[in-house]
């Protein structure tokens with residue numbers, strides 16, 4: 001079955017603070033999405049930006065606050081937004097680009113079985129015909145939603161509806177930080193979240209920029225909805241060509257909310273969630289790739305340094321050179337033995353130490369903690 005990716009782009013990434021569409025950014029995102037489509041994925045875009053795109057044209061100085069004004073601005077802006085996407089997608093590649101379709105939904109539609117099954121059938125037919133559906137809220141009728149005015153929840157509902165492989169929520173920040181980086185520049189990014197606890201919701205704070213409205217909080221709440229539906233989520237930034245593909249493949253600039261660990265066999269769940277690592281092993285790029293992408297075992301050749309005093313059978317945590325945790329595994333070596341053979345070839349290792357298995361961590365005893 002073809003994998004489906006739902007990408008949500010917020011107002012702050014598409015429009016300027018003063019209002020109006022940022023055509024350069026739309027062209028950039030359209031080409032990123034088209035590249036994903038061309039790579040064989042089924043791609044759906046959930047886009048905001050109608051109000052932000054339309055309010056100036058209708059004569060408001062700043063983003064309107066009253067519901068009927070927002071609705072009027074969105075009615076003007078939605079057409080401008082779609083026109084900008086049409087043009088941008090059509091200009092992709094040399095084959096006449098990628099065809100797009102407009103879908104307008106309200107959250108209430110999701111609680112009406114008939115309406116939502118109609119929406120799903122439409123979307124499936126569009127994807128089958130290799131069109132790229134572009135979804136926004138139907139702001140003309142969605143008064144309740146407009147008060148909260150954010151598309152994050154909508155994107156999670158859409159991702160669950162189409163059983164997406166991943167929901168990618170793009171914004172102007174490269175992920176969830178320990179605090180709002182606009183307020184505290186020393187805040188640190190959280191690379192991975194396995195469970196959306198109250199602490200995580202607390203650090204997400206309130207609403208964000210002046211053109212966007214949901215802030216980080218609504219993105220985290222959306223991530224929770226998607227994760228409950230079994231869809232892993234990425235929240236982050238796509239800024240340079242190729243960034244979207246990286247985000248989809250698990251190495252993007254942002255925070256991953258992953259449900260995959262919940263589907264692991266009991267033994268690996270224990271390894272990932274509950275074990276107490278006795279040491280840390282730092283590996284080079286080759287070993288990182290072998291562990292994350294290749295499903296391979298960890299050999300001494302890829303090890304740079306270690307910390308802690310562990311023994312065969314203990315659990316250790318493995319890090320890359322950027323100090324990011326890659327996962328955990330059961331070691332077959334004592335700390336002193338790893339120290340003695342780090343960076344050496346298998347042949348050399350056999351000459352220097354006597355161990356039960358040549359792999360420092362066998363792949364069957366390994367669990368990846370990065371997406």
Ligand SMILES: Nc1ncnc2c1ncn2[C@@H]1O[C@H](COP(=O)(O)OP(=O)(O)O)[C@@H](O)[C@H]1O
Nearest residue numbers: 010011012171177180208209212213214215216
């Ligand atoms: N803990 C946090 N980590 C990252 N960003 C945060 C955090 N708390 C609040 N924010 C704010 O959330 C904003 C993104 O939300 P928003 O402006 O609504 O974006 P969008 O229009 O893309 O949906 C960021 O610009 C940032 O200032």
Ligand SMILES: N[C@@H](CCC(=O)OP(=O)(O)O)C(=O)O
Nearest residue numbers: 011048049050051151213214
């Ligand atoms: N549906 C409306 C509002 C969406 C909105 O501002 O959402 P977001 O930028 O995701 O917080 C629009 O397109 O302007």
